[in-house]
Amino acid sequence: MCGIFAYHGQQQALPLLVEGLRRLEYRGYDSTGVALANGNEVVRFRTVGKVGNLHTVLPSDHPATKGIAHTRWATHGGVTEANTHPHASFDGEVQLVHNGIIENFRQLKAQLSAAGITCTSETDSEVLAHHVALGLKEGRSPEEAVAAVLNKARGTWGLCVMFNAHDALVCARHGSPLIIGKGDGEMFVSSDPHPLASHTNRVIYLEDGDLATITSDGVRVSRLGGQEVEANVTVLDNDWGESELGDSPHFMHKEIHEQPDALRHCIAGRVERTLGKGHLGGMKLTHETIVQTPHVKLLGCGTSFHAAEIGQMLIENMARIPSVAHISSEYRSNEPVINPKALHLAISQSGETADTIAAIKEIHLKGGQAFGVVNVVGSTIARLCGQGVYIHSGPEQSVASTKAFTNMVAALTIFATQLGRTGNLSRNEGRAIMEGLQQAPHLMEAYFDNPGPIDEAVDLLCNAKSVLFLGRGLSAPVAKEGALKLMEIAYIPCLAYPAGEMKHGPIALLEEGSPVVVIAPNDHVKAKTLSAIHECRARGARIILIHEKGDVIAEEGDVSIAVPAIHPLLTPLLTVVPLQLMAYRAAVKLGRDVDRPRNLAKSVTVE
Numbered sequence: 001m002c003g004i005f006a007y008h009g010q011q012q013a014l015p016l017l018v019e020g021l022r023r024l025e026y027r028g029y030d031s032t033g034v035a036l037a038n039g040n041e042v043v044r045f046r047t048v049g050k051v052g053n054l055h056t057v058l059p060s061d062h063p064a065t066k067g068i069a070h071t072r073w074a075t076h077g078g079v080t081e082a083n084t085h086p087h088a089s090f091d092g093e094v095q096l097v098h099n100g101i102i103e104n105f106r107q108l109k110a111q112l113s114a115a116g117i118t119c120t121s122e123t124d125s126e127v128l129a130h131h132v133a134l135g136l137k138e139g140r141s142p143e144e145a146v147a148a149v150l151n152k153a154r155g156t157w158g159l160c161v162m163f164n165a166h167d168a169l170v171c172a173r174h175g176s177p178l179i180i181g182k183g184d185g186e187m188f189v190s191s192d193p194h195p196l197a198s199h200t201n202r203v204i205y206l207e208d209g210d211l212a213t214i215t216s217d218g219v220r221v222s223r224l225g226g227q228e229v230e231a232n233v234t235v236l237d238n239d240w241g242e243s244e245l246g247d248s249p250h251f252m253h254k255e256i257h258e259q260p261d262a263l264r265h266c267i268a269g270r271v272e273r274t275l276g277k278g279h280l281g282g283m284k285l286t287h288e289t290i291v292q293t294p295h296v297k298l299l300g301c302g303t304s305f306h307a308a309e310i311g312q313m314l315i316e317n318m319a320r321i322p323s324v325a326h327i328s329s330e331y332r333s334n335e336p337v338i339n340p341k342a343l344h345l346a347i348s349q350s351g352e353t354a355d356t357i358a359a360i361k362e363i364h365l366k367g368g369q370a371f372g373v374v375n376v377v378g379s380t381i382a383r384l385c386g387q388g389v390y391i392h393s394g395p396e397q398s399v400a401s402t403k404a405f406t407n408m409v410a411a412l413t414i415f416a417t418q419l420g421r422t423g424n425l426s427r428n429e430g431r432a433i434m435e436g437l438q439q440a441p442h443l444m445e446a447y448f449d450n451p452g453p454i455d456e457a458v459d460l461l462c463n464a465k466s467v468l469f470l471g472r473g474l475s476a477p478v479a480k481e482g483a484l485k486l487m488e489i490a491y492i493p494c495l496a497y498p499a500g501e502m503k504h505g506p507i508a509l510l511e512e513g514s515p516v517v518v519i520a521p522n523d524h525v526k527a528k529t530l531s532a533i534h535e536c537r538a539r540g541a542r543i544i545l546i547h548e549k550g551d552v553i554a555e556e557g558d559v560s561i562a563v564p565a566i567h568p569l570l571t572p573l574l575t576v577v578p579l580q581l582m583a584y585r586a587a588v589k590l591g592r593d594v595d596r597p598r599n600l601a602k603s604v605t606v607e
């Protein structure tokens with residue numbers, strides 16, 4: 001949520017900042033702004049809308065070699081130029097960009113009013129700029145002035161402050177990510193690793209409560225309280241360089257089609273086929289720990305929650321350990337019972353989702369242990385858990401998550417076999433699952449060669465008032481995932497239900513011609529799903545059926561889309577793909593902004 005990019009070095013800052021914002025734009029795209037300092041003056045340019053709009057207010061050239069930039073996802077205050085970052089202090093001495101929420105901003109604002117300072121925006125962030133400026137006036141150094149206001153603030157921040165009369169940039173992190181990139185004679189600051197990859201692979205992940213003072217040739221990191229800490233430099237994974245659009249029309253299109261290779265990366269070195277199981281090195285669990293595990297809880301939001309629901313079923317099926325998936329945003333507030341012997345899996349593509357981070361903190365607070373199932377290396381969730389697995393999808397830039405979903409499901413499948421082979425799962429059955437997993441990338445490729453009548457399905461969907469998605473067993477979360485994709489990028493109202501529940505309520509929605517998407521692979525619940533299809537057809541619904549190739553159930557669909565047959569426990573890896581394509585093509589057909597759907601952001605870093 002919101003992207004921050006900053007530069008302090010020898011090169012002209014402006015093009016670097018704009019490029020940095022462009023790469024961070026998926027984090028928020030309501031409005032954008034840049035402030036530049038060249039030693040004599042500070043200038044600021046802001047505009048409503050996407051980074052592409054910035055050129056309307058920016059000079060073609062500017063000599064400044066230092067600057068800060070921001071792309072906003074609005075929380076406090078509407079989408080206006082006044083609410084756009086950077087925010088300037090009352091005296092023009094301070095420019096500030098902020099990601100997060102200052103919960104007590106009203107109190108901080110009242111203190112400013114008492115000092116005769118009026119805020120010009122409705123944001124919670126602006127108050128910080130004025131308080132820092134007041135601190136400078138009181139004789140504090142830039143670090144001290146930033147620390148002083150943050151010691152009074154409650155909430156979350158990743159922020160970067162630039163000064164008119166001081167060379168250094170001051171950054172701080174508490175709950176919102178901030179990464180420093182170290183170049184030679186130049187330093188970068190970014191909300192995530194993407195924009196840094198083209199400049200340097202040496203990065204410092206700030207921790208919560210850190211404050212960093214940055215000049216062109218160095219960085220000093222301390223805690224908010226003042227004590228200095230060692231700035232650990234991490235070498236960035238090469239994968240972060242591969243985030244270009246290339247020949248694809250959209251990142252979503254690219255990422256859907258990257259799934260076979262992403263899946264290969266996820267399973268590489270993790271399949272022990274002859275033993276009939278997989279092994280995730282980061283899940284260091286002894287036989288004794290596994291047999292004593294009372295239950296598994298899987299946590300995630302959105303697409304990651306849908307993967308968690310599939311993981312729950314796979315673990316129960318293969319390992320016979322009671323498992324339950326929780327929506328992270330609900331978890332903490334529901335007074336969860338946390339058993340220190342239980343396994344908690346925190347599932348997240350970005351590794352920055354505030355709701356999931358809050359759930360992990362709750363687990364830790366109550367003596368539990370959490371393992372991350374995360375894509376972004378070095379992200380907050382990965383570091384907070386300190387144990388777990390990377391799903392290795394590579395950079396996912398489209399707001400609609402696709403390749404992360406299939407890799408989460410693959411990683412959870414491997415984990416389920418790892419648990420299962422300690423007891424319930426036979427070697428032969430485990431081997432069949434592992435073989436299926438190894439075939440899955442080829443089967444996805446085979447599907448892409450012949451994706452079926454997606455456009456016919458899209459014609460039915462685009463004109464619909466609403467769309468019902470149905471699936472049973474492992475296909476129920478797939479139905480939810482298909483509905484989420486279509487809703488979030490095509491803005492078509494969708495409802496997803498376990499197929500058997502349809503007759504308990506949603507059937508009332510059906511009219512002549514209502515489109516119903518049914519996911520019915522050839523598994524043990526197919527016959528029951530078929531009954532739901534008949535009930536829908538009897539009410540005039542048009543069925544878009546996702547089924548396995550060669551299955552006679554194809555006759556039941558008005559539009560039938562075949563995916564290659566696979567092991568019944570692996571069907572989500574294939575059945576989700578036509579749903580992703582349908583959502584993508586519907587959004588394109590309706591002229592939506594596919595990669596940056598309205599009101600959304602890629603990483604939701606506020607609770």
Ligand code: M6R
Nearest residue numbers: 302303304348349350353400401
């Ligand atoms: O980064 P995370 O996996 O933690 O993100 C969770 C959700 O915000 C995310 O899956 C969201 O629902 C996507 N836009 C779905 O496509």
